[in-house]
Amino acid sequence: MDSVTVCNLTVRFGKYEALKDVSFSLKKGDFLNVIGPNGSGKTTLIEVLTNLTTPSSGSITINEKKVGYLPQKLQTKKNFPITVKEVIYGGLDKIEKESTDNEIKKWLEIMNISHLINENMSILSGGQQQRVYIIRALISNPDLLILDEPTSALDPEFREGFYLFLNSLQKERNMTIINVTHDLSDTLKDNSLILYIDQEVKFFGESKEFKEFEHRGHKHVWVFTI
Numbered sequence: 357m358d359s360v361t362v363c364n365l366t367v368r369f370g371k372y373e374a375l376k377d378v379s380f381s382l383k384k385g386d387f388l389n390v391i392g393p394n395g396s397g398k399t400t401l402i403e404v405l406t407n408l409t410t411p412s413s414g415s416i417t418i419n420e421k422k423v424g425y426l427p428q429k430l431q432t433k434k435n436f437p438i439t440v441k442e443v444i445y446g447g448l449d450k451i452e453k454e455s456t457d458n459e460i461k462k463w464l465e466i467m468n469i470s471h472l473i474n475e476n477m478s479i480l481s482g483g484q485q486q487r488v489y490i491i492r493a494l495i496s497n498p499d500l501l502i503l504d505e506p507t508s509a510l511d512p513e514f515r516e517g518f519y520l521f522l523n524s525l526q527k528e529r530n531m532t533i534i535n536v537t538h539d540l541s542d543t544l545k546d547n548s549l550i551l552y553i554d555q556e557v558k559f560f561g562e563s564k565e566f567k568e569f570e571h572r573g574h575k576h577v578w579v580f581t582i
């Protein structure tokens with residue numbers, strides 16, 4: 357049974373088609389990188405997968421119990437009184453809470469923000485806030501992890517470590533991972549699937565095949581000339 361099946365998905369905002377007839381499927385333990393230019397529909401796809409946007413037509417089937425989600429736009433409003441601890445624990449249900457104190461401690465250490473546990477979120481830097489939301493998405497040990505540009509505010513050194521860490525989660529826990537990114541580093545590309553969208557699917561397949569696709573002239577980089 358597939359972990360995720362997307363079938364002929366179309367999303368319209370008024371007359372504009374943000375996604376057009378998108379289909380693909382993932383098996384348990386697949387690591388999918390979703391790429392494409394600005395405004396190509398990546399976040400729209402993620403929002404349909406997480407039930408935040410209703411598709412105009414088509415269907416999505418998710419055969420996983422727990423889904424962890426890190427949105428692109430982090431929600432902490434300036435001066436909103438919520439602490440790091442509250443944000444992290446908010447990602448758990450009651451039964452899990454007691455057994456996960458040690459787990460949270462471990463994650464805070466890995467993310468290098470243990471000293472901030474009782475601070476208000478609004479005093480944290482963008483990258484520190486992003487680390488808190490990464491912990492929140494991971495703490496319930498999800499079967500499917502959906503990340504929308506998880507490293508956009510992280511410094512390069514930490515980013516590289518985070519990618520390695522995601523790869524180990526996929527291998528050791530057989531977690532299915534969907535990761536929206538503009539940064540297709542080698543660490544991420546190896547052994548992953550690539551979905552390249554620009555309203556419609558331009559490429560879906562293994563990273564090895566994507567290299568050939570790029571060699572045939574389908575670059576997903578943009579050259580600016582003046």
Ligand SMILES: Nc1ncnc2c1ncn2[C@@H]1O[C@H](COP(=O)(O)OP(=O)(O)OP(=O)(O)O)[C@@H](O)[C@H]1O
Pocket residue numbers: 369374392393394395396397398399400401
């Ligand atoms: N709620 C909405 N109402 C109207 N248009 C929308 C809405 N959400 C997204 N769009 C439009 O749909 C298109 C796709 O947006 P989306 O955020 O999915 O792109 P993206 O690939 O994630 O872009 P980026 O790489 O810049 O984050 C854009 O043209 C955007 O303006």
